[in-house]
Amino acid sequence: DAGITQSPRHKVTETGTPVTLRCHQTENHRYMYWYRQDPGHGLRLIHYSYGVKDTDKGEVSDGYSVSRSKTEDFLLTLESATSSQTSVYFCAISESGQRYQETQYFGPGTRLLVL
């Protein structure tokens, strides 16, 4: 299995509070991604990173920010959590992001409940 960990694995928070989720990899892969998964929507990309300090938005980036200060860590911050951000959050990595048939490897996920 790819060396990807996410923390925390479960979190309950209240509306309006900031929340930071962490993804850590030991594979030295260049690309890292944050997805959310909700019933009826599948996996949707929030933000991704193509190198240290290099990030870009995905399809559902509103209300989220990210940072990558080291190759191995990619942080997702909910600046002011809302109930609509209750979801399962997955981090993923890929080696270069560009190669034909290159796959992504996923972390175990973080279950977030915003009350």
Place this chain on the structure above:
Amino acid sequence: RKEVEQDPGPFNVPEGATVAFNCTYSNSASQSFFWYRQDCRKEPKLLMSVYSSGNEDGRFTAQLNRASQYISLLIRDSKLSDSATYLCVVKKNTNAGKSTFGDGTTLTVKP
């Protein structure tokens, strides 16, 4: 219309059955195709890539039809352990590796 569409199922089949899933995609610039498997409350894991000529891995066969823009997954001799959600994934290689996921097809194999 979603960029990647799958029949959500559920597909309920007996052990030993053959079952097939289809997935259609709308962007003709898509270049890489995959099937992932996701067990309940777990992360998605790569099941197999889908190559233009079709490919097989044991009981699993994947096919790609670029003209009609669909991919398929065939599972033969279903096992109880095949029960999972199967995600179709499509990628444009020139777009920073961003992948588009289908919502998944749920398979339950019963004794």
